[in-house]
Amino acid sequence: MYQEPLFPEWQPGPRADELEKLTDLRAFDELGRLAERYRNSRAFGKLLDFIIHFSDVSPYNAALLHLQKPQAAMVRSAVEWSALGRSVNAEARPALLLYPGGPLRFVFDVSETSGPPLAKEPREKANTAELLQNTIERAARLGVTVSGPLFGPEPAGRLRRAREGASFEIRLDEESDAARYATLVYELARLFLGHLGGCEGCSWENRPPHDDISGRFEAGAVAAIVCGRANIATEAGGFVLGYLRNFGETPEVSLDRILASAGRIERMGRR
Numbered sequence: 001m002y003q004e005p006l007f008p009e010w011q012p013g014p015r016a017d018e019l020e021k022l023t024d025l026r027a028f029d030e031l032g033r034l035a036e037r038y039r040n041s042r043a044f045g046k047l048l049d050f051i052i053h054f055s056d057v058s059p060y061n062a063a064l065l066h067l068q069k070p071q072a073a074m075v076r077s078a079v080e081w082s083a084l085g086r087s088v089n090a091e092a093r094p095a096l097l098l099y100p101g102g103p104l105r106f107v108f109d110v111s112e113t114s115g116p117p118l119a120k121e122p123r124e125k126a127n128t129a130e131l132l133q134n135t136i137e138r139a140a141r142l143g144v145t146v147s148g149p150l151f152g153p154e155p156a157g158r159l160r161r162a163r164e165g166a167s168f169e170i171r172l173d174e175e176s177d178a179a180r181y182a183t184l185v186y187e188l189a190r191l192f193l194g195h196l197g198g199c200e201g202c203s204w205e206n207r208p209p210h211d212d213i214s215g216r217f218e219a220g221a222v223a224a225i226v227c228g229r230a231n232i233a234t235e236a237g238g239f240v241l242g243y244l245r246n247f248g249e250t251p252e253v254s255l256d257r258i259l260a261s262a263g264r265i266e267r268m269g270r271r
Contacts, residue, residue, distance in 0.1 A: 037067075038250070038255055039249050039250055040248070040249060040250075041243070041244040041245075041247055041248055041249055041250055042244070044244060044250050045241070045244045046066075046070070047063065047066055048221065048224055048225065048228075048240070050062060050065075050066045050070065051063060051066070051225050051229075051259075051262075052224070052225060052228035052229050054072075054075075055229035055230075057075075057097065058263045058266075059225050059229075059259045059262040059263045059266070060098070060259045060260065060263055061097040061098060061099075063255070063259055064095075064096070064097055064098065065095055065097065065107075068095040068096070069095050069109055071109075071111075072095070072109040072111075073109060073110055073111065074109065074110040074118075075095065075107040075108060075109050075110075076107060076108065076110075077105060077106060077107055077108075078106070078108065081108065081113050081115075084115070084118065085115050085116050086110075086113040086114060086115030086116070086118075087113060087114055087115060088108050088112060088113050089112050089113060089114055091112075092108050092112035092113070093112075094106035094107060094108055095107050095108070095109075123231065125231065126230040126231055126232065128177040128178045128181055128230075128232060129177045130269075130271070131181055131230060131269035132177050132180055132181045132184065132269075134268065134269050134270065134271065135181070135184060135185075135188070135265070135268045135269045136184070138268040139170070139184075139188065139268065142167075142202075142203070143162075143167035143168065143199075143201070143202075144167065144168045144169070144170060144188070144191065145162065145168075145169050145170070146169075146170045146171075146172060146184060147169070147170075147171060147172075148171050148172050148173050149171060149173050150171045150173050151169075151171055158170060158171050158172070158183065158187050159171075159187040159190060159191065159196065160196075161196065161199070167199045167201075167202060168191060168196070168199075170184060170187045170188070170191075172184060178232050178233065181227070181230075181232060181269075182223065182227050182232055182233065182234040182235070182236070185222070185223045185226045185227055185234070185236075185265055186219055186220070186222070186223040186234070186236045188261075188265050188268075189218070189219040189222035189223055189226075189261050189262075189265065190215070190219045191204065192204045192222075192260075192261040192264055192265070193207060193209075193215075193218050193219060193222070193254075193257055193258075193261050194206055194207025194208070194257075195207070195208060195209050195215050195218075195219065207254075207257070210251065210252040210253075211251070211252075213243075213251050214251040214252050214253055216236075216239060217239075217240060217243060217250065217251045217253055218253045218254070218257070218258055219236060220236035220237060220239045220240040221240050221253070221258050221262075222258055222261045222262045222265065223236035223237055224236065224237030224240050224241075225258075225259075225262040225266075226262050226265050226266050229266065230269075
């Protein structure tokens with residue numbers, strides 16, 4: 001006999017060992033576990049690729065997923081897999097994702113399910129003009145004005161504390177929406193990472209980078225994540241890739257702040 005589940009939205013709760021693992025995942029930079037694991041350049045590069053690939057979850061949750069299932073290709077909840085005509089295998093172990101103000105979410109990789117093949121869905125192309133406009137409008141609400149041309153004299157500046165009115169100013173001079181958005185993401189990353197310091201009423205901290213390379217790497221990693229997930233080219237991401245290819249370890253950075261800043265900027269571009 002087969003009986004439909006009485007509670008179709010129910011998903012199995014975590015075992016004691018999984019709750020212990022979740023506690024470790026939440027520690028992040030405070031305990032240094034995540035930071036140390038990804039100090040290796042090759043490991044950090046794989047993490048970036050993974051986060052960019054899993055653009056349907058937040059950057060923070062994508063990093064949590066990589067810690068638990070680094071070989072994952074596509075994850076869904078048991079209910080979502082059922083809706084796609086696939087069932088979760090009995091021996092499958094869920095990965096735990098976190099949602100602000102909500103319950104934990106348990107997801108399974110496609111390799112842990114059985115059923116008919118899935119149709120390959122084309123990756124939706126980002127509406128760059130909409131991303132740019134939404135981000136500019138939401139930056140203004142935070143006291144950050146975006147305009148042009150660049151500040152002078154040479155070297156031309158893009159981000160500085162405002163002399164009047166807004167808290168900070170960002171200047172753009174690129175011709176295409178894609179290039180303007182990539183630059184805006186990088187400058188907002190510097191701001192939210194705290195590289196220029198905080199201000200009265202600001203929602204970011206005063207957190208100067210360890211040195212110039214660390215600052216460029218942190219902001220570049222944010223840009224690589226946000227622009228990569230939107231399929232938009234970024235020179236800042238190229239700097240990070242070049243660094244990872246030429247050095248065995250990353251500079252001193254906070255992965256926690258990189259992920260939080262990337263998620264924040266990504267949300268600013270949504271409708």
